[in-house]
Amino acid sequence: MDLNTITEVARPQTRSELPVWTAGDAWLAGGTWLFSEPQASLTRLIDLVDLKWPALTIDAQGLSIAATCSIAQLDALACPPDWLAAPVINQCCRAFLASFKIWKTATVGGNLCMSLPAGPMISLTAALDGVCTIWQADGGERQVAVTDFVTGSQHNVLKPGDLLRQIDIPLAALKRRSAFRQISLTPIGRSAALVIGSLATDGALLLTVTASTKRPVRLSFARAPQADELREAILQAIPDDDYHDDLHGKPAWRKAMTLRLAEEIRNELHTARP
Template sequence: MDLNTITEVVRPRTRAELPSWQAGDAWLAGGTWLFSEPQAQLSRLIDLSELAWPPLTISDQGLCIAATCSVAALDALPCPADWIAAPLIDQCCRAFLASFKIWKTATVGGNLCMSLPAGPMISLLAALEGVCTIWRSDGSEQRIEVTDFVTGNNSNVLAPGDLLRQIDIPLPALKRRTAFRQIALTPVGRSGALLIGTSGRNGDLLLTVTGSTVKPLQLRFASMPDATLLRASIFGDIPDTSYHDDVHGKPAWRKAMTLRLAEEIRAELAGGALS
């Protein structure tokens, strides 16, 4: 869709060249949502493409994902053999309600910044214990966990003029065993619940609940819980008010699916525990 209210496009090449934020501004990365509907309130786009951030960087610390990295580039990443959590990348990319054409343009950071309950990059980055780097509009920098970055349905910690720079995935998280579950009301519908469990060599469990809740929520267990403890923890730690309510699923159904999928994940990881 043409944005006929735009009068200027700015293309900074460094952080120092980022213009002062003003009313009517918007960051432009992939633009798959930005150009999908009228944006009558906008008058200037700040194009991030010429900042030329390396999309993906593998180091001894783990994986750094630039906010402008496309979903397609992330999915194509050749991961080291000992990153046994790597299948999650493919699973979450395919949880998108989008075609391969969108993959080539949509960005990881864009999905995170949209902060929708069904955002599969949120699911992936939260489950892998990602940490966001934010360039604040006042010139400062902040690091914050993905689970704290998203604060609700279509809301996050970014203030006007703030920019998500990257998400860092720590190496230990990439070496954990994983189990993935997703469900929707229709075969190719938007996720009504998307849960991911990860477990280390000590048999612990980190359960990440997304899709069914308005923001990503995590339950941590020092050792693999039994079914009763897991169920009680979900009832006790996830308030009924946290379950999302829209045409893709009512809260009662999302809660029931959360309980069901969580138990499937627990059973899978408990059954495949490393000795």
């Protein structure tokens, strides 16, 4: 869609060239949502392409994902063999309700910043202990865990002029054995519940609930819980009002699916233990 209110497109090449943020500005990365509907309040786009951030960086600390990394680039990542959580990366990439064209254009950062409950990059990075680096409008920088970055449906901690720079995934999370479950109301519909579990080397179970809830919910167990213990923990951690309600699923159904998927993950990871 043409954005006929735009009068300027800025193309900074370094952080120092980022223009002073004003009302009517918008960051442009993939633009898959930005160009999908009228944006009558916008007058200037700040294109991030020329910043040339490396899409993916693997080092001794883990994996760094640039906010401008496309979903296709992330899916194509060749992961080291000891990254037991690698399959979850591909599974989350394929949890998008999107065509292949969008897949090649949409960005990881854009998915987080939209902060939709069904955002699969939120699911992935929250489950893998991701930490967001935010370039603040005042020139500063701060780090926020993905589980705290998203505060509700289409709400997050970004202030006007703040820019999500990258998401860092620690090596320990990438080496955890993980399990993925996702369900939609229709065969190729938007995720109504997406649950990811992982098993630490000391036997601790980590469970991340997304899509069914308005924001990511993390549960942690020092050891593999029994079925009733897991169910009760989820019921305590997620009040009924925290389940999302839209045409892709009613709260009661999302709650039931969350409990079901979590139990499937508990069984899978418990069985997989050596």
